[in-house]
Amino acid sequence: MLEYYWICLIGGVLFAMVTIVFGDLLGDIFGGIFDSLSMDHLDFLQPMVLVGAITIFGGSGIMLSQYTLLDPFLTASVSLMIAIAVSILVYFSYVKPMKNSENSTGFSxxxxxxxxxxxxxxxxxxxxxxxxxxxxxxxxxxxxxxxxxxxxxxxxxxxxxxxxxxxxxxxxxxxxxxx
Structure with a gap:
């Protein structure tokens, strides 16, 4: 199970690094594919929230596996709860306020x-x-x-x-x- 946690953690970190370096280019290439997923009632499907949850799941799974005596099922369950809690925190503290602040006076x-x-x-x-x-x-x-x-x-x-x-x-x- 530890391998899956490492895959989640490394995959999330790599996604974050690629997004930082090539974010605008990837946004242009994929043409807003994530925008179509995150309709008004599905804002929590933002890539930052989803990939953040996967990364936190992997990181907390590694930490709990290494430093506690919990069984694998309980470790996965606690890691999932931590990932959901952090994703909710990221959504309400960053994603939702940024969406509400996206007003521009520019037009074509x-x-x-x-x-x-x-x-x-x-x-x-x-x-x-x-x-x-x-x-x-x-x-x-x-x-x-x-x-x-x-x-x-x-x-x-x-x-x-x-x-x-x-x-x-x-x-x-x-x-x-x-x-």
Missing amino acids: MKDLVGKIGEVIVPIPVGGYGEVVLKVGAGNTNQIAANLDRLEIPAGTRVVVGEIKDGVLFVFRYEDKEEM
Whole structure:
């Protein structure tokens, strides 16, 4: 059984070292495979929590095997309880607070396609105006032109249809309830 504990410990340490050195590269290669596993209701499936549990299981199993007189089944059971307790501690003290703090004011222009905004500077026929859009926790003002080649007065709600050369091409937003 001691060999399994060593495999868990060494595997967890190697995973941590590879993640530290190649973390961003691996994240790009696997394209967020762990993100799809950890949906909102399964946040505890984060790699840090799972691999941490395996590593703690191995380390505590080695320590309990070497320095106590517990039988192998009891050693494995106590190691499992320690691993679960430490994983819960890691999840609530690190993973969950970090997930809640992931807010960014950065955005890509292509993220604006399909967003609803409001015209703040009228858009003349064949000309440019300005729209304000809600992005994340804030707003952004962007240069806009009309896709339909019609004048759009200030205060009109619009939808971003496409983006060309940093200019948002918009059209009027028609709310189904207003019709």
